[in-house]
Amino acid sequence: MDFALMFNSFPKLLFAAVTTLKLLSVSLIIGLFIGLFFAILRLNKNIFTNKFAYVYSYIFRGTPLLVQIFIIYFGLGQIEYLRSTFLWVILKEPYWCAIIAFSLNTGAYTSEILRSAFQTIKPGIIEAGKSLGISSKIIFYKIQIPIAIRQSLPAYGNEIILMMKGTSLASTVTLMDLTGVAKYIISTTFKPIEVFIIAGGIYLFITFIIHNIIKFLEKKYSFNS
Amino acid sequence: MELLAFGDTGWGDELFRATLMTLAVSITAMLIGFSFAAIFTPLKLSKFKSLNLIANIYTTVIRGVPELLVIYLFFFGGSGAIMFVASIFGYNEYIEINAFVTGSFAIGIISGAYSTEVFRGAIQSIDKGQFEAAKVLGFSKFKQFYKITLPQMLRLAIPNLSNVWQITLKDTSLISVTGLVEIMRQSYIAAGSTRDPLFFYSFAAVLYLFLTYLSMKLINRLELKYNRGY
Numbered sequence: 001m002d003f004a005l006m007f008n009s010f011p012k013l014l015f016a017a018v019t020t021l022k023l024l025s026v027s028l029i030i031g032l033f034i035g036l037f038f039a040i041l042r043l044n045k046n047i048f049t050n051k052f053a054y055v056y057s058y059i060f061r062g063t064p065l066l067v068q069i070f071i072i073y074f075g076l077g078q079i080e081y082l083r084s085t086f087l088w089v090i091l092k093e094p095y096w097c098a099i100i101a102f103s104l105n106t107g108a109y110t111s112e113i114l115r116s117a118f119q120t121i122k123p124g125i126i127e128a129g130k131s132l133g134i135s136s137k138i139i140f141y142k143i144q145i146p147i148a149i150r151q152s153l154p155a156y157g158n159e160i161i162l163m164m165k166g167t168s169l170a171s172t173v174t175l176m177d178l179t180g181v182a183k184y185i186i187s188t189t190f191k192p193i194e195v196f197i198i199a200g201g202i203y204l205f206i207t208f209i210i211h212n213i214i215k216f217l218e219k220k221y222s223f224n225s
Numbered sequence: 226m227e228l229l230a231f232g233d234t235g236w237g238d239e240l241f242r243a244t245l246m247t248l249a250v251s252i253t254a255m256l257i258g259f260s261f262a263a264i265f266t267p268l269k270l271s272k273f274k275s276l277n278l279i280a281n282i283y284t285t286v287i288r289g290v291p292e293l294l295v296i297y298l299f300f301f302g303g304s305g306a307i308m309f310v311a312s313i314f315g316y317n318e319y320i321e322i323n324a325f326v327t328g329s330f331a332i333g334i335i336s337g338a339y340s341t342e343v344f345r346g347a348i349q350s351i352d353k354g355q356f357e358a359a360k361v362l363g364f365s366k367f368k369q370f371y372k373i374t375l376p377q378m379l380r381l382a383i384p385n386l387s388n389v390w391q392i393t394l395k396d397t398s399l400i401s402v403t404g405l406v407e408i409m410r411q412s413y414i415a416a417g418s419t420r421d422p423l424f425f426y427s428f429a430a431v432l433y434l435f436l437t438y439l440s441m442k443l444i445n446r447l448e449l450k451y452n453r454g455y
Contacts, residue, residue, distance in 0.1 A: 062391075062437040063430040064398035066409060071430065074416065075423035161289070168291030172402065179294050192302035200290040207289035 006194045009185050013195075016181035017202050023095075023167045023177060027102035028160060034103060035110025042115045053111065060108035065166050068105055073097040073173045098170040106163045113159060117152035118144060150221040157214030161207050178202060228419060229428070236415045236425070243411035244432055250329050250397045250407060255390060257333025262340035269345045280341065287338035292331075292396050299331040300403045328400035336393040343389060347381040348374060380451045387444040391437055398433070408432050 041053035060068065076082055076091050090096045121144055129139040171180030182199035186192045231237040261283075268280035287295070308320050351374065359369040401409035412429040416422035 059430070059434065063433045064395040064409070066398045066401070067426055067430045067433060070409075070413075071423065071426040075426050078421065078423045165289075165291040168293040169399075171293065179291055179297070182294060183297050186297060186301050190301065190305075192298050192305070196294065196298045196302070199294060200286065203291060203294070204286065204289045 002189075002191050002194050005185075005189060005191055006198055009195060010198055012185070013178060013181055013199050013202055016176060016178045017206070019170075019176065020164070020167050020178045021206070023098060023102065023170055023175075024160075024164050027099050027106060027167075028163060030099070030103035031106035031110055031163075034107030035114055038107065038111035039114035039118060042111065043118055057108040057111050060105050061112070065101065065105050065169055066172065069098060069101040069169055069173055072101050094170075094173040094175050098167075098173055098175055102163065102166060102170075105166065106159060109159050109162075110156065113152045113155045114148055117148040117155075120151055121147050150218075153214060153218050153221065157211065157218075160210050160214070164203070164206060164210065228415075228421065228424065236411070236419075239411055239415070240408070240428070240432070243406055243408045244436070246405070247394070247397050247407040247432075248436070250325065250332065250400060250405070251390075251394045253325075253329040254332035254336050254397065255393050257329060258336030258338075258340045258389070258393070261334060261337025262344050265337070265341045266344040266348070269341060270348060284338045284341055287335055288342075292335055293399050293402070295335060296328070296331045296399055296402065299327045303327045303330075324400070324403045324405035328397070328403055328405050332393060332396050332400065335396060336389055339389045339392060340386065343382050343385040344378060346385070347378045350381055351377050383444065383448050383451060387441070387448075390440060390444070394436060394440065395433065 038053040038056060041049045042057075044050055044053075072091070073094060076097075082088055082091060090100075125143060125147070126139055129143050130136070134142075167177060168179035170177045171183060174180075176184070178199055182195050186195045189195070229235050229237045229240070231241075265280045265283055268276045269284075271277060271280075304320055304322050307322060311317075311320060355373055355377075356369065359373050364372070397407060398409040401407060401413065404410065406414075408429050412425040416425040419425070
């Protein structure tokens, strides 16, 4: 055990963890909107929008995240037309490519979580709202969405943790996140176990915090409180 | 389309072999995962707190740390660890372990953590009365497991194991960082030499979709078969 190396690499890895958290939070926020959008499309009676949302989530859940990042980072740059538009400002940055890939990926999973949450809402609740003369728009915003959010908290908590692990793939497109820096230190010092303990410890700490926040929210929004 | 031709002119046969490699790694990893689950599931369900703790550390650490980090640990640390063990027995030459072995072992340990949780849940959802009945009828522990727990556990575990299989299949794409020529690595090579990354990575996505679709179909049939009586 090389304790000096562990001690020296700790601040570097902690600093890299900030990049990981930044990637995670930005893509989760964008992904939540994408997920909500596609969940609403899935619940729509229109067969075209319905199928479109289904195919979207099927493709993004059926392929590895690594392929998605590579298509966006290496693949899209190949299209001449894109290079001439303003989109190129975003697409030439690995940081934004990673965020786009993560957001689309977590959006697909989130849409499935929200869809099943919307579908488990008892029809009686919506009928009660209707019989009280509440408009269907307000029923959706004030009754269905809050219930769906509470219903989907446990599954969404898992998705946040999966996404946090997914951000490690940013290191494959030259971003120096926690895994990227850990790999750099390992490949220069050839001390994998020491670095793994520190980097893995930081990841576990983040997982632990996310887990407890979700637990707290679940308790706060549960029926019986 | 000529990019996908078989033979020397296209990448068809290379990609076909890479797909078989992905399948081989996934199946090996899944089997290694099952053997880890066979060790850690009893520990999880054990009466002893210390054994529970060991199993909980395994599943928590593996499920809380990114797969890529675990793969780097095995990639950079694997041959070092083997050489250390070999040096105890007096063998001091350099040993390099094959990328296939490291990769399937790393993915296997990850998939094992998920399988452990699945088997634990399946065993816990079997009615307690059945174990008591087995005890009353004088079944030995082994016979009880083999005749009562195992058949029901497998049936209950199939839907969740299909999720673990999908996760494992997708995780094998990460082994490409160690240089093992599976779908992702082969697409990377092809994209580099033809300067057509969009086509090859999209084709890789199609291959993965095909594999997940096919395995879903097979698992659904399996599920139907084992749910006959229900």
